[in-house]
Amino acid sequence: MTSNKDNLLTYQFITGCFTIFYSLTILLLLIIPLYIVDGVVKGFIAFSFYQLKMGDTRIRMPELEKAISLSAPIILNSLSLLVLGLNSVTYWVYRRHNPLLARLMFPASLASIFSTIFSYMTHTVYIGRVVESLAGEYVETNSAGILILGSVTIEASPLVSIMLSPLPLLILSILNAIFSTMWVLQVYSRLSS
Secondary structure, three states: OHHHHHHHHHHHHHHHHHHHHHHHHHHHHHHOOOEEEEEOEEEEEOOOOEEEEEOOEEEOOHHHHHHHHHHHHHHHHHHHHHHHHHHHHHHHHOOOOOHHHHHHHHHHHHHHHHHHHHHHHHHHHHHHHHHHHHOEEEEEEEOOEEEEEEEEEEEEOOHHHHHHOOHHHHHHHHHHHHHHHHHHHHHHHHHHO
16 A cells, blocks of 8 residues: 555656646746847737837737737646646655646646647747747838838847747656546546455
8 A cells, every 4th residue: 555655646747847847838938038039129928928019119010919918728737747847846845745736737738738739839929920020121211212211130048949940848748647637547547456
């Protein structure tokens, strides 16, 4: 009986730690600026918010507003996984097993796979399109002639490479789902015996 409980506690601890690592990684990717914009337009673009200004005027971009609204389910999923992971590790510290955590973490971990794919598609479709349109020379033609306002340069952070190649995040989310599945299977095998 004790070895079975120890086995469940081991699964609980491993799954909790990995879930904390995964959810913190995703949350950091969502809040750390991916692009720094400099020149005529200044500011930054993160996955879940942005700030762009031309002079003193704030610029609103519909594509970035859509990306922000689409990041809400990803943030909620990551926050729920973080809370579940922290609870799992806390219960492990007190040597208590909570099967409800396994049952809650299982669907949230499966949803994280879809969240990872969804974040990649959102970045590619919305944020990437805005970044391409912002970079370059800003020229205005009016009755006085051609007015060259200046250029805009965009510096990508190293996190962009993670967002553009979703394989590392996809592997993390699949591993998270595998650990969660193994834990919930252990819980159900203990209940059936």
